[in-house]
Amino acid sequence: MAATSTGPRRWLPYTAAVSAGLVVIAGAFVLVQQRAADTGQPRASCTVTLEVNSSTEKAELLVQLAQRYSASARPLPGGGCATVHVSALNSGRAAEALATDWRGTGLPPPQVWLPTSSLWTGQLHLLDRAAGRTPQTPDRYPSIVNSPLVIAMPQPKADVVRQRGPLGWGDLLGLSGREGWKSFGKPEWGRFTFGKDNPNLSTSGLAATIATYYAAVNRASDLTRSDLANPAVTQFVRRIEANVSHYSDDSVDLLRDLAEVDLAGGTSDMSAIVMQEELVHLYNEGELSPRADGQPARRPNVPLVAVHPKEGTFNLDHPFVVLPSADERQRAAAADFLDFLTDGPQQESFTRLGFRDHEHRASAELLDSVGTEPPGGLTYFSPPEPQVVEAMLNKWSTLRKKANVLIALDTSGSMEAAVGDRTRFQVAATAAGKGLALLNSEDRVGLWSFSSDDPGRAPGPYREEVRLGDFDQKRITSRIEGLHVEGGTALYTTVRAAHRHLVDRYDPERINAVVVLTDGENEYSKDNDLARLLADVELDPQRPVKVFCIAFDRDSNFAILDQIAKASAGKAFDATDPAKIDEAFVKLVSSF
Structure with missing residues (x-):
């Protein structure tokens, strides 16, 4: 059953194969930023220190919010207050580090972890079980923000596509590499190719691959190993992968390159990019455009539009995870910091970056920027069982372009x-x-x-x-x-x-x-x-x-x-x- 956009949802754990491969590879090139909340001397009563580790795409804002929180000296139950420090680490690397006692990071061990998706909490659960230790992430976790996976297209191309009515993943990304835009009455646009993150390295890349398999079986849940062995499913996925322009380890790089080409008046060979919705907003606001120091953001000449496939999509839920390493006072501080982050002013800070709020709601400004969503809202896929993800990634290596x-x-x-x-x-x-x-x-x-x-x-x-x-x-x-x-x-x-x-x-x-x-x-x-x-x-x-x-x-x-x-x-x-x-x-x- 597909989940709707009106309530919290849970991702199931990853597989052991992902643990052995995906995390290790992702850890090979991780972005690390140690950012402490510089609040000056804390008040004498602020005797609780809370270390928070965040995924990189939201870390800069979280540093600012942690500074705001610490400076406010909000009273905790039982008295006193807390100082919050934020460091940043790629979600996959953080999962690996948490499974190995946080060795080799050079960062303070966290009591709170804020990955991009609950996919990573499930993966850490698997790593802990494989090591014979008590799982650190056995529960469901509240979201601080959300961002669905979308297919982003330059506005003229998105307008042409939308004239056809609701289209699926195969209709959008499986356009014939030879016919391309000719089938949409635009032969002058040539071939259809798209950019996609490598699923072995990227949360959005993996989510896009899983979504492709769900579209192939025309379901929003309960994908099985027998589905993956179906020749028709294999053909469907191969047809989509055949249209990849090239893979990437980071959608932001694809967008920065696209912005540079756009502002120079050039053209890209990519008709679309599969990525998180908030990146579409940042692109359209000019935050990913090249600019000199001190210069204002330059919005692109041609904005991107978020297109939502009719079968559904994945939501990246940015969970707030309190780890077993937190003591009783730190747990109280974590609960208060979560209340702070999900309160109105802080949520507005996240929505200005293009996120949906912690209850999946999109601001009017976000929809004006990226394009309206389908009538009735978005439908989200449920993740497959761990062994299915394992088989999927193993199979992808033979199906990719x-x-x-x-x-x-x-x-x-x-x-x-x-x-x-x-x-x-x-x-x-x-x-x-x-x-x-x-x-x-x-x-x-x-x-x-x-x-x-x-x-x-x-x-x-x-x-x-x-x-x-x-x-x-x-x-x-x-x-x-x-x-x-x-x-x-x-x-x-x-x-x-x-x-x-x-x-x-x-x-x-x-x-x-x-x-x-x-x-x-x-x-x-x-x-x-x-x-x-x-x-x-x-x-x-x-x-x-x-x-x-x-x-x-x-x-x-x-x-x-x-x-x-x-x-x-x-x-x-x-x-x-x-x-x-x-x-x-x-x-x-x-x-x-």
Whole structure:
């Protein structure tokens, strides 16, 4: 049975497979912010300290609200008052940390946890059970705010879609990659592709994947393992995944890139992005648009509209979890802080960020910003049983859109520089090996090396080491280990040639991407025209080949790599701190 938007609801626990895979991977690149409530000297009677850990998307506001709460010195039952400190941690990383006594975070152990979704409380429950310890999160928890999952489209495209009446997940995201917008009478809009977070890394990405399966079986609850084995269900999900432009570890990055393209007057190859509703509001308000320090927010030229599939959607419920580590006085403080957060003035602060309130109600301003919801309100899916989620994630790895990936590896002499007791090249090779292990066996992968002119490198300062073809991880890894490092960095000519190589071998059924790994900037005088390179790799929405860059070490010119990536609608990853190289590779591979 589907839950309505008028009452609290509960998410069921995750599976052991998610515990072993999703949490570990998500923990590899977590955003950590230690933000203490700076209230000056607390009153002498405020002897209770409450540590709160929040998911990152709402942490900045919670820091401000904690400061407001602490400064008010609200009296607690039994006397005294509390000072609240807030730190921030990715929800998946926090679940993992709570299951291992909070080791390795560098943050104060919390007595209250505020993840993005109760999905994570169920996951922590599983982790605790697997470790043979008493579950820390056995209960249902109240929400402080809510945000449904939506399909966000540029307004002109959303208007055309809505003219058809209520449409489902398959109607919206399963538009034929070949016919695309032609079936809606807009052939000039070309192919239909959309952006989606990788479900192994993102709450919204996982929720979108589960929603797709529910739409395939035309139910809002009780998904079974036999449903997943149904060939018709497999075909439905595969048809939707085939239209992904590329995956992401964070929808905010997709939106920032979209805003930059919009304000520059360009076009994106994505017709939609699946994400939380509050991000649509922030985008439309210009909060995700590029701007100089001190400058006002610039609203996009074309706003996004939240489209709600007819079968229903998921709600991300932002639960308030009091952990067993809280003593009696801290529990009293937590209850009072919850009352404070769900009171009118604080709820208004959340709604200004685009959240629905703790009772699922959307403000008029939110609906004006993102678009009206269906008559009768939203319908929410109930989550599947844990073992079904396990099977779903295992199956997704075979159903997701496959990739054509050409890796261009910098073998210039500067890669011999020391990083601790190893060279840059050794560090890069090790990280590349870990990243390659995360690719799908059905991907097609090639390897080039590049430095500067050499008789052995023809027709230019780059050389094909492994031809683009069926993924052979051992062969690629072995070839990387045998590469010789010397010469300069012929960055521009290599990126141009690699991009053209993939354009000529473009496969509309795959994500087509060039991956550039470099520790420097262009040192090749024969090709030193950045403007021409940016024009050459500019995104063609009909044949999108995207460039992804990883900048090694501090000698890398990350700004230029970022320009190259953005010109093609790709992304640059900053690994100029050697400690972030593994993290950058995980993020990179998660795009495919």
